[in-house]
Amino acid sequence: MRLEFYGAAGGVTGSCHILRMGSHTLLLDCGMIQGGRRDEARNRDPFPFDPAEIDAVVLSHAHLDHSGRLPLLVRQGFRGPIYTGNATRDLCRILLADAASLAARDAEYTNRKRRQSEDPVEPLFTHKDAETAISQMAGMSYNQPREILPGLTLVFHDAGHILGSGIVDLSYRSGDGSHRLVFTGDLGQYDTPILHDPAVIEQADTVIMECTYGNRLHRDREQTIREIGDIITAARHDRGNILIPSFAIGRSQELLYQLGTHHEEWELDRWSLFLDSPMAIQATRVYWEYPHLYDEEATKLRRAENPMPLVKNLRLTASVEESMAINRIESGAIIIAGSGMCNGGRIVHHFKHNIWRQGCHVLIPGYQAQGTLGRRIVDGEPSIRIHGRDYQVRATIHTVGGLSAHADRDDLLRWLSGFRAGPRIFLVHGEPDTAAAFRDTLVKDHGYDARVAEPGLTAELLPV
Numbered sequence: 162m163r164l165e166f167y168g169a170a171g172g173v174t175g176s177c178h179i180l181r182m183g184s185h186t187l188l189l190d191c192g193m194i195q196g197g198r199r200d201e202a203r204n205r206d207p208f209p210f211d212p213a214e215i216d217a218v219v220l221s222h223a224h225l226d227h228s229g230r231l232p233l234l235v236r237q238g239f240r241g242p243i244y245t246g247n248a249t250r251d252l253c254r255i256l257l258a259d260a261a262s263l264a265a266r267d268a269e270y271t272n273r274k275r276r277q278s279e280d281p282v283e284p285l286f287t288h289k290d291a292e293t294a295i296s297q298m299a300g301m302s303y304n305q306p307r308e309i310l311p312g313l314t315l316v317f318h319d320a321g322h323i324l325g326s327g328i329v330d331l332s333y334r335s336g337d338g339s340h341r342l343v344f345t346g347d348l349g350q351y352d353t354p355i356l357h358d359p360a361v362i363e364q365a366d367t368v369i370m371e372c373t374y375g376n377r378l379h380r381d382r383e384q385t386i387r388e389i390g391d392i393i394t395a396a397r398h399d400r401g402n403i404l405i406p407s408f409a410i411g412r413s414q415e416l417l418y419q420l421g422t423h424h425e426e427w428e429l430d431r432w433s434l435f436l437d438s439p440m441a442i443q444a445t446r447v448y449w450e451y452p453h454l455y456d457e458e459a460t461k462l463r464r465a466e467n468p469m470p471l472v473k474n475l476r477l478t479a480s481v482e483e484s485m486a487i488n489r490i491e492s493g494a495i496i497i498a499g500s501g502m503c504n505g506g507r508i509v510h511h512f513k514h515n516i517w518r519q520g521c522h523v524l525i526p527g528y529q530a531q532g533t534l535g536r537r538i539v540d541g542e543p544s545i546r547i548h549g550r551d552y553q554v555r556a557t558i559h560t561v562g563g564l565s566a567h568a569d570r571d572d573l574l575r576w577l578s579g580f581r582a583g584p585r586i587f588l589v590h591g592e593p594d595t596a597a598a599f600r601d602t603l604v605k606d607h608g609y610d611a612r613v614a615e616p617g618l619t620a621e622l623l624p625v
């Protein structure tokens with residue numbers, strides 16, 4: 162049994178690992194590389210393996226940095242099943258369709274600018290590729306073992322990261338013995354609203370572990386919620402709007418949950434609330450369809466407040482016209498819009514209309530990768546460039562750390578402490594400094610056998 166690390170090794174995005182067993186090959190995730198233009202151009206590079214020789218894919222969760230190159234894989238000859246959670250399949254339908262639209266717009270833009278002597282650029286993938294990938298998805302429930310290749314059994318456990326997110330648990334049995342490999346996908350924070358805590362796993366021989374926040378502790382959730390309340394008060398005082406760039410899946414639903422449960426305390430009936438993202442609106446509907454995946458509090462709340470959405474005066478602005486109408490509001494609007502890292506989407510238009518205003522407040526609730534517009538805003542650049550024009554940043558920028566969908570260092574350690582005996586650990590999905598720091602924590606402070614998976618690293622997994 163051999164593991165090969167290709168993506169989210171030596172970086173965060175582009176999750177992609179291979180497991181080879183005898184004559185069979187399994188792909189774990191097939192994610193998109195995200196970040197600046199130069200990083201994203203690498204999505205067009207050929208796969209470092211032949212897609213046609215992959216027997217099956219296991220997809221941990223719907224986020225594009227885990228699922229986004231599946232349409233390419235399919236177009237380049239992969240015909241096998243993609244095992245994933247039922248909710249993940251439904252969320253991928255939304256995410257991959259959106260990515261296909263974005264790819265079409267990107268190609269069109271590039272082609273408009275190209276010289277006549279240059280060949281036109283094809284979109285990274287098409288809607289048809291995305292649909293084919295979805296059609297190959299085999300949905301699974303948590304805790305239901307399934308033999309997916311000869312001798313290889315897959316179980317998904319709840320990762321508590323976004324709806325449907327799974328910890329991938331693979332047991333391989335051959336003539337020589339057996340090996341249990343656990344891949345965390347992305348692990349959620351403990352006590353996240355709506356979702357369960359990451360499932361406890363007691364035994365594994367090898368663990369591929371994410372470490373996005375392996376060197377950090379999130380701010381306390383309760384304190385973060387107080388901070389959001391304070392931002393709302395400050396923005397009302399400053400007579401500005403509040404812009405919230407948010408990932409369509411996960412973060413937006415958590416924000417809605419917080420706005421709903423603090424509606425009176427934050428006096429939200431004085432505000433106009435907008436979920437200004439067709440994708441987030443669709444994703445919220447998928448969240449609504451899987452109440453059996455909720456934790457206890459969210460289940461109670463759903464029973465009490467049956468109609469969707471949860472927030473009374475929330476407007477779901479799906480159409481472009483409705484979204485553009487928001488531009489006329491100079492104060493009193495809370496606008497949740499994508500994209501989460503501000504690289505595109507409607508949030509960019511709201512920046513154009515608001516970020517130069519003194520009274521505007523920008524609430525950044527999520528991770529901003531290097532090279533993204535969101536990162537430049539968080540880093541405090543005095544002016545930002547949007548669609549070829551510079552805008553002074555006069556808005557107040559708030560980064561609220563406690564809403565992360567990712568486990569922080571202590572959450573990661575807590576999850577690891579569930580194992581009866583320390584497994585061998587490969588760290589992925591962390592920026593190099595972070596991964597190295599977390600490895601040191603694991604090895605020096607806790608005595609684990611851990612190493613950082615560099616891109617291209619190969620590891621033999623011996624039967625035990």
Ligand code: ZN
Pocket residue numbers: 222224322347
């Ligand atoms: Zn994720």
